[in-house]
Amino acid sequence: MILTASTLTACKDPCECTAIRLGGVDIPDSSYRSEEPRYLDKLIISEDPAVIQTFYTCKECNSTYHLVPYRRKFPFPAFHDAFILDFSVQARNAAMVVLSTDGTKAGNLYQMVLGISGGTAIRRCTECRKLHFVSSPGVLSEQEMRRFWLRYDNGTFALGKHQQAAYFKWTDPAPKAAPLFYGFASWDWPQTWAAHHACH
Known part of the structure; x- marks a missing residue:
């Protein structure tokens, strides 16, 4: 089962998204692509023990405190x-x-x-x-x-x-x-x- 931290949205700009792995294996394409490939700009969390969450983003921003x-x-x-x-x-x-x-x-x-x-x-x-x-x-x-x-x-x-x-x-x-x-x-x-x- 795939949970999202918030609603997934596709990037309009077909940029080459980067997978920043948070300590595990990339989520298989079939887990988040239903039809045409799309570029995700939100966090994906996998409940599959064999898969650890991956953050797909076209551009990363930082908020500093x-x-x-x-x-x-x-x-x-x-x-x-x-x-x-x-x-x-x-x-x-x-x-x-x-x-x-x-x-x-x-x-x-x-x-x-x-x-x-x-x-x-x-x-x-x-x-x-x-x-x-x-x-x-x-x-x-x-x-x-x-x-x-x-x-x-x-x-x-x-x-x-x-x-x-x-x-x-x-x-x-x-x-x-x-x-x-x-x-x-x-x-x-x-x-x-x-x-x-x-x-x-």
Whole structure:
């Protein structure tokens, strides 16, 4: 089954689209071409375990966000059930992708933290215990942007480095609520984030 992050649209300009692989095999043509070939500018997510999501785009755009210490930003529209985020971050430590019920700190449900205690962890709040931890030394850089992808699907998380398979996977055994917003949060040093997406 193929799910779309939003409605698929075909590019009018017959440009040569690029497949940016997010850690797996390209989706077969038959999965998204019903009749004539078309150029897709949206994200495709495959539920086939043998296929990992692929981002087809004719042109990639970036939205950049500079966060001062202890700042949160929810720049994306509300989602339902699932999303995938293609992002880069430059940070000294504790770069967080946060999921919230209402786009505020009060509604915080999850923090996916990169660069904490030499690894990557997920927790419910800053003071909460780690729900899952994977050793990943050097995952962040203060000198350069590092690119990752994150997929959330009804309580299941998968995180990987750009064009690599997921190194972090976890499913919440007892979800407290359904998140509706996701964004970025910084810790005690400034951070620069970029979200990569198809141009419109």
